[in-house]
Structures are given as structure tokens and as C-alpha cells.
Amino acid sequence: MTTPALTADDLNRFLTENFAQWVRDLALDVTEVSESHTISRMPNSDRLARVGGIISGQALMTMADTTMVLATAGFFGSFRPVATTNFTCQFLRPGVGDWIVCRADIVRAGKSMAFVEAEMVAEPSGKPVARAQATFYVV
Numbered sequence: 001m002t003t004p005a006l007t008a009d010d011l012n013r014f015l016t017e018n019f020a021q022w023v024r025d026l027a028l029d030v031t032e033v034s035e036s037h038t039i040s041r042m043p044n045s046d047r048l049a050r051v052g053g054i055i056s057g058q059a060l061m062t063m064a065d066t067t068m069v070l071a072t073a074g075f076f077g078s079f080r081p082v083a084t085t086n087f088t089c090q091f092l093r094p095g096v097g098d099w100i101v102c103r104a105d106i107v108r109a110g111k112s113m114a115f116v117e118a119e120m121v122a123e124p125s126g127k128p129v130a131r132a133q134a135t136f137y138v139v
Helices: 008-018 057-076
Strands: 029-033 037-043 082-091 099-109 113-123 128-138
Touching: 008 029, 008 057, 029 057, 037 057, 057 082, 057 099, 057 113, 057 128
Parallel strands: none
Antiparallel strands: 029 037, 037 099, 082 128, 099 113, 113 128
16 A cells, blocks of 8 residues: 655645744745655745845755755655754855745655755746755654
């Protein structure tokens, strides 16, 4: 018997139920989920921007970490608590535009560890803004 696939609505509900208010303040919206990846988007707003209308690095890192955690739920077919054990981020260019879109891909996952990477792209330009990699301990 296989576990039913999760939907974007399921992950948006997990986001509301399981993440701190300040993370929810980013207004992340999961738009796609599968066993191999999850895609979210975040609006560029004055609240998240620093000088010049550039989305702050802290917001980008939080977006990446959160989307990667949600990708593990897509992989497992349910929300399972995970702890970030390692996180790296490379900023490629300023995050400007209307939205940042983050795609998190499961690299490898097992019973106790998950390895995930993410790419963030500015929309509407489609230009890469940052890349991140994380290792999660699966509780």
C-alpha cells in the first residue's frame, strides 16, 4: 500500500501549523510538490527588502531552509520533524523583482538523514539569485 501523494495545499497547511510566526510572515506559498522536489514563492515586499528593494539574505536563507524542510515532507508523504544539521548558501546576485521562486530538490534521503538543495530565482527575470544546500536529521 502506497502513501497518497501530498498536495501544495497540504504543504501550505503544514507551513501554517508547524512553523514560527516570523517564518509565516514571509508569505511563502507552496505551488508544487512531488516526492523529488517542492517549489515555493515569496513576494518581494518592503518588509523583506533592504536598501534598493533587494530581498534580504536572511529572508532568502529562511525561504530556502523552509522549502527544503517542506520538500522532505513531500518525499516522506507526511510532515515529519527534521532538524537542520548543516546549511550553506551562496548568493549569486541581488534578489529583485516581484517574486522569488525556490525549487528544493531531494538529493538523497533515508531513515535518519536527508540531503536537499535549493535554487532561488527572481521573477519575472528568471535570473538565479541564490543556491543553498542542507542536511537534515530526521526525527
